[in-house]
Amino acid sequence: MPESVFFADLETADLVLDRIYEGGSKGNVGDDPIGRLLPVGNQGGFRFQGSVDKQDVRLVVLYTSGEETDWPDHFDPTTGDFTYYGDNRKPGRGLHETQRKGNLFLRDIFDWSRGDAAEREAVPPLLLFQKSSRRDVVFRGLLVPGSPRLESDEELVAVWRTTWDRRFQNYRAHFTVLDTPVVTRTWIGQVLARDPLGDACPPEWRAWVKSRSYRALEAPRTMAIRTKDEQLPPSGDLWILSTIYRHFSHDPIQFEHFAASVWARSDNNVEAVEVTRPSRDGGRDALGTYRLGPAADPVRLQFALEAKCYALDTGIGVKMISRLISRLKHREFGVFVTTSYINQQAYTEIREDQHPVVFITGRDIVESMKRRSLTRPEALEAFLRTEYPIERSVVEAALQEHLFAKKPPPNA
Template identity: 30%
Template structure:
């Protein structure tokens, strides 16, 4: 029976941040299930007579399609479960920055996994997809499966918090980079290898998402790869045509005021990040100079998220620092073609409810030379005027407030101390004295 007789004609839009009900008991005919859009209807309507696209694993691999022009996989469905982070089943912490179109996702190699990287079903599928996503020809990119990203969320119904059974759509993505990493199991303390992938979430155009008929087409054996692009986002079509060079122009970007409120700069109350931030403040209260080392380490993590290479320098002396607490170096470019940039850092451990004034930020700005950048790290938040002055005068200063700091420190503890925050904080006290040096900032360029 011809496929076209079953393909729904009307668009089925799936938008970023849409909340879906993912339930085993839901059918594929029902548009809604328990007051939410039914995931199974949206991904695999009954009319298509296709198997469901399940989200039981982190990396889900629907069956390949034997199409008229060759074999292709219609999609990879990726699910991140933040509430599982730190457990044996998910000892890592995925990073989602949807406003800037970036996701960092960790593979499914676990502490108990035997065999080499790529031996697990999920990692094998990611590596196969990465090969196609890095393809240098249009034909390779036509075969590349889009990664549909979902994140488990908690919803409240009848006064109860439901942790399972609901997901949020986070966009369609292209694999930009694959990295081999070593992670630590927070329960056993043992290290294990894994892969981490950096994903570019593509722009969803006017609907800020995708038309699911695109995915239907990719699973349609009667269509060629080129024909499956008819309902694809314009951004995806541009990438297929132009390749890697198109990614900066097709990445999802949310235009918002760069000035952030105090609430936007701090973690939500009673969250794990809020607990971390309060613990950091209490730990360094009375020994705030040692906070400079933690700030330096956190700044390195944040700056490296851009893909640049960061090299730690040293801490300045506690007196007479002139507005600079730590020095580092950022290497921009490839290993064979790069330029070093001096990084001047300021650290301020204050109550999370307190703000940093324009005058305090200006101390770092005053020390910057042409081609240098500044980083200001605080447990508090930056006042509106401090942010406005940085933006209006286009000063190259990265502002790291309490929310970003807490999230970064939490990930550092998970990656290097088995999730033990106390051990991480204690290590800064032990290493503080050795990290101090009396040197000119520009000397970091020769390290």
């Protein structure tokens, strides 16, 4: 477990990457550790030192619980990418009319980030904290607006949402976590004293301000083998996966179309994907092309996809994956999509033998639905019924099969 800092020691503590900062024990808002660490208040996702309206914010904390189903903030420690949603989360207000001025702040800093060095110097340091447990928080890093992986018009996007049949907009913002292992108390003091580029300034922050250079904290996984828990969604999102499984469990053909769509939406380089006819698929449920290189002169790879709609507690074994591998042609790679998970033996063998197979499991499918804002039962069910209708005959056949299994006819 990472080293933690006691509540009584917070006021003098440096901010160390992935260190836990403990909350108090009195049972009130004063237990919040962020308010004791930094002079930014003790509530909200946006926490400022300074005024947004006057454009003199000196320091900002972005706090995420990671538990908002409708607004799924996402931190990827392997790439340093962080996606954060603004604070206009209910209908009835304009995009920039929120009480804490969070969306107004996002608009300003992303505008400044695309300007010259003098404008970027107006962007205050942004410190990312994530809920750990109880009132404890973990420091996730020093943020800058934007990403070297995105075009400028993709970094801050106003997205539409619907709640109670009322439409409204909110921001989806993309940040980069800098390769700064420690934010010192000395630099925090300089920032508050309006000297953010003082001698204690981290070199990664200085480089971004001077030249918009992104020195991201990238931390590749030591092993590319996900556990069962990592392949399945957290308990609060299991209903999404269960709804999808129930819808497709008796119609594998429709699930193939759904799986192909999930794969295509998971990566912008998936150029084309076509579900094969059941009688002529050669054991491959879909085929397609994956584009590499510049758009003007790309290289295309072929892939074969297999889709299995399995119950959440039924893992995929070696035999099933081996069948896909045996059908891959020269210079092809495989994609295996399932509502379930890949068991550890199969996952380990595929990765150790370096077979070119992409796994999209239950958690990935749920994340795909959340990115499409299908986070309410009625919305998800309406989407599935409309986009992937199950024929009545299929449903009736499944019902008959279920009834027969419970009570066979007299002449059976």
